[in-house]
Amino acid sequence: MTQNDQELIEETKKLLVKTYPTQPVVMDHGEGVYAYDTNGKKYLDFAIGIAVASLGHAHPAMLEAINSQAAKLITCQGSYATYPKLACSKLLIENGCFDLVSFFNSGTEAVEASLKLSRKWAYDNKGKNCNEIISFRNSFHGRTYGTASITEKSLSQPFFKPYVPNIHFANFNDIDSVKALINDNTASIIIEPIQCESGIIIAKTEFMKELRNLCNENDIILIFDEVQTAMGRLGTLYAYENFGTEPDIACLAKGIAGGFPVSAMVTKKHIGDAFVPGTHGSTYGGNPLAMAVATAVISELLKDGFLENVKETGKYFVNSLKQLQKDSGKITDIRSMGLMIGIDTSIEIKPLLSALQGNGLMATQAGDFTLRLTPPLIVTKSHIDEAIEIIGKTLKEKK
Numbered sequence: 001m002t003q004n005d006q007e008l009i010e011e012t013k014k015l016l017v018k019t020y021p022t023q024p025v026v027m028d029h030g031e032g033v034y035a036y037d038t039n040g041k042k043y044l045d046f047a048i049g050i051a052v053a054s055l056g057h058a059h060p061a062m063l064e065a066i067n068s069q070a071a072k073l074i075t076c077q078g079s080y081a082t083y084p085k086l087a088c089s090k091l092l093i094e095n096g097c098f099d100l101v102s103f104f105n106s107g108t109e110a111v112e113a114s115l116k117l118s119r120k121w122a123y124d125n126k127g128k129n130c131n132e133i134i135s136f137r138n139s140f141h142g143r144t145y146g147t148a149s150i151t152e153k154s155l156s157q158p159f160f161k162p163y164v165p166n167i168h169f170a171n172f173n174d175i176d177s178v179k180a181l182i183n184d185n186t187a188s189i190i191i192e193p194i195q196c197e198s199g200i201i202i203a204k205t206e207f208m209k210e211l212r213n214l215c216n217e218n219d220i221i222l223i224f225d226e227v228q229t230a231m232g233r234l235g236t237l238y239a240y241e242n243f244g245t246e247p248d249i250a251c252l253a254k255g256i257a258g259g260f261p262v263s264a265m266v267t268k269k270h271i272g273d274a275f276v277p278g279t280h281g282s283t284y285g286g287n288p289l290a291m292a293v294a295t296a297v298i299s300e301l302l303k304d305g306f307l308e309n310v311k312e313t314g315k316y317f318v319n320s321l322k323q324l325q326k327d328s329g330k331i332t333d334i335r336s337m338g339l340m341i342g343i344d345t346s347i348e349i350k351p352l353l354s355a356l357q358g359n360g361l362m363a364t365q366a367g368d369f370t371l372r373l374t375p376p377l378i379v380t381k382s383h384i385d386e387a388i389e390i391i392g393k394t395l396k397e398k399k
C-alpha cells in the first residue's frame, strides 16, 4: 500500500460513521470478473459487493444503457409511465408468476414494501386486527425498522427498541413451529429461500411446499425475500423456481441491475391491488436511468443459455471444491445452489478472508463461520480454476 492510500484510508475513517470496518486496500477499477486496487494489484472478484455485480465489472450492455439513458432522461416523477419502466416491468412479469411490480432502490425497501402490502391486504380482506407477521430465526431482511423487526438477531440490539410489534419467529425448515404461530390475525409469512447471511442455509423443497399449503389453507400471504438469491444467482431468474412452489410476493434487489441501485417488489394482482395512490411510494424508485440499466441486465440474464451456464459453472465450481476438500482436509462443509456457494473450513473466517484477499481473491463472510463465494454470473471454468488454485494455496498456508 502506498503512503497516499494509507492517508486516504485514515482520512476516510475520520469522516465516516463507523458502520463498516475499513478494508486495508483501496479499490480503483474493475473489468469483467477482476477488480484492481490503486497499486494495480488484480483480484478475482468473487465478492462483487455481496452478489451484486451479476455481469461483472464494466459490462458493455450496462455501460451502453447508462450512457444513452443518462444523456436522455435520468429522472422524472414516479407517476409518469416511461419506456424503460415498461420494458423492465415486462421482463419481470413475463418471466415469472407475478402480475404487478413496484420499484425501489434497495433490498430493505423492497422487503419493507412487501410487509406493508401484506398488512394492507390483510386489513382490507381479513379485518383490522389481522397484522401479525411470521418470520424465521437466523433470517436477514434489512436495516430499516420494519425489516430489522423481522430479523430476529436485530432484536438483540436493545438501543433501537421499540421494534415493530406483532412479529413472531419460527424455526427454518420446521413446519410445526410455523403451525404453532398461526392464528386468525396472521397476515403474512416471510422467508428467504436460502438464508444467506446466516451461512447459506437452504430451505427444503418439501418445507416450502408445506408452507405454501399452510398459507393457502389459512388465507395468509407468502412472501419470498429473494433479494440475494433471485436474478440468475441460482441459475434461474427467480429463486422460487428451485423450490417447487410460488410465493404471492417476492422481493428483488442486489443483482437486478448489476450494481446500479434498483430493487423491486413483484406480486400477484389481487394482493398488489391493495396499494392505491397515497399508500406507498418512492422518489427514486423506477426512475428511467435505473430502469434502463435493470432492463439491460435482465435482458442479458435471459439470453439463450445464460442461466443454464450459471448452473453448469456452479456445478463445476462445487465439484472442484469437493476435490479440494479431499486434498486439503480443511473444508468441513460445502453448501450451494447455482453460483451461491458457502464453505465451512477449519480456519477462522476473518483471517482466511484477509489471506485470500492477499492472494488475489475477494470473497465475503456469511454467518459466523462460512466463506461465501458469489462470482459474477459471467464467470468461466478457467476463472474457477484460478479461484480454486488461490483457495487451495491459502488453505495450505493457514493453520
Ligand SMILES: Cc1ncc(COP(=O)(O)O)c(C=O)c1O
Pocket (backbone or CB within 6 Å): 050, 106, 107, 108, 109, 111, 140, 141, 142, 143, 192, 196, 197, 225, 226, 227, 228, 253, 254
Ligand atoms: C435476503 C436479504 N434481504 C434484504 C437485504 C437488504 O438489502 P439492502 O442492503 O440492499 O437494503 C439483504 C442484504 O444483504 C438480504 O440479503
